[in-house]
Amino acid sequence: MQRESMEFDVVIVGAGPAGLATACRLAQLAQEQQQELMICVVEKGSEVGAHILSGAVFETRALDELFPDWKERGAPLNTPVTEDHIFLFNDDKSARRLPNFMVPKTFHNEGNYITSMGNLCRWLAAQAEQLGVEIFPGFPAADVIIEEGRVAGVITGDMGISADGEQKDSFEPGMELRAKYTVFAEGCRGHLGKRLQAEFNLADDASPQHYAIGFKEIWDVPAEQHQPGLVVHSTGWPLDKNATGGGYLYHAEDGQVYVGLIVDLNYANPYLNPFQEFQRFKTHPEIAKTLANAKRVTYGARAIAKGGFYSLPKMTMPGGILVGCNAGTLNFAKIKGNHTAMKSGLLAAESIVTALAADTPATELTDYAERFKQSWLYDELYRSRNFGPVIHKFGTWVGGAYNTVDQNWFGGKLPFTFKDETPDFRCTGKAADFQPIEYPKPDNKITFDRLSSVYLSNTNHEEDQPCHLQLKDADIPLQVNLPEYAEPAQRYCPAGVYEVVEEAGQAVFKINAQNCIHCKTCDIKDPSQNITWVTPEGTGGPNYPNM
DSSP states (O other): OOOOEEEEEEEEEOOSHHHHHHHHHHHHHHHHTTOOOOEEEEESSSSTTTTOOOOOEEOOHHHHHHOTTHHHHTOSOOEEOOEEEEEEEOSSSOEEEOOGGGSOGGGOOTTOEEOOHHHHHHHHHHHHHHTTOEEEETOOEEEEEEETTEEEEEEEOOEEEOTTSOEEEEEEOOOEEEEEEEEEOOOTTOHHHHHHHHHTTTTTTSOOOOEEEEEEEEEEOOGGGOOTTEEEEEEETTSTTTOOEEEEEEEOSTTEEEEEEEEETTOOOTTOOHHHHHHHHHTSHHHHHHHTTOEEEEEEEEEEEOOOGGGOOOOEETTEEEOGGGTTOOBTTTTBOHHHHHHHHHHHHHHHHHHHHSSSOOSSOTTHHHHHHTSHHHHHHHHTTTHHHHHHHHHHHHHHHHHHHHHHHHTTOOSOOOOOOSOGGGGOOOGGGSOOOOOOOOOSSSOOOHHHHHHHTTOBOOSSSOOSEEESOTTHIIIIIHHHHOOTHHHHOTTOOEEEEEETTEEEEEEOGGGOOOOOHHHHHOTTOOEEEOOOSTTOBOOOSOO
């Protein structure tokens, strides 16, 4: 196929915190060194921020380095954290607030801000454009250009292909965006990053990456139930028997709260439904008292890469680099990945500018590994290296006690190594070993069904297009996953994409791809690893206003 081609010095895939931090720092350094750099950012969402979902309590450390005057520039960080409450939910009615000495200090949020990362990314995009960066929303990077063993850029997705693969009247071929260096900042489980890790054996020396699914809703709450700056975290119920994870409730600005649940994807019971667990979580009195007589305005979900230090792959390859959650830089000991993603982008920018200034630019950014190792990012991830594996190995209570001692008394430097070498999908147990879970029906006041929730995500896809949820073997869902695992895709998907329905007396595996909110959980948790998420047609997916 004949494609138009554009040449840049750097192409960045993804306008999230990592990609935009990379772009801004590249442009800053180029100006300082009087270099002329052509920098392009491609973003699959309809606009910058449309696909961004994060809690979020934001640590400004990397932003302070990038824009020390961010307050004067009007960064949307308006709600400083005023209080931290950590609860143990014993059951569906009772809770105990934990004293500080029982909480890892990484959970303390003094100096941090409650914010919408979607809005912060929109602000970062404006800063980047003022610095001369070109940003193209609605253009998903569908494929990588690899020539002679080197990444040479990306190809944006074709537009106007029908579901049966034919070119429609509206057909427009994707473009080749070629670059001296390509930065992959796709976020958690980026489909190009996944391919590159396999292509260049980047994860051969790392533990498997581990994941959680994170849910988030935004609610407008009555003034008397709102306390701006209050951060609430919980552990225990409803996940105490079936999974690890925890809940959160953040009191943001403008009379809104952010409420959510994080469910680790190494759970065994194939009947567990993370969406329903989130609905149950909201009924706990400590959460329900804030949501009573309030209005839910937005819903979304996203996978979280939480493997940490031991799951980090090699991040560079000839012509390319992985940054942010595409590489797994989230610090799960803090439940934060935005500042770490941004720092990885700043380091990448420094490495790229140094390489481009050389008489003969290096094929691979080999100095990045040393820059990374000498940074506070490496130190932070190293100090929390055992946090996730200990929880996986010993559970919430024993693992939590170890982490509290390690973080509070030894600064993350206890001389022990814990690794989790079992991928999350392999943790899924056989249906015969478990009982189905009966979940209560939604009350449509605090709890809701999946389809009405997806409606609030403003998700939209062109219906007549190839399915972006690809099955390696179309027979596996009914011949393997259904009899062995009760086809858990029906339950782990937070958007009701996958169904087993009866048609003409026979079971049929149905994929409602139009509902997909791009969380990537199916790509991660499918026990047969039979589902591959790829980019749909441009602008498809959720349109989050301020998540």
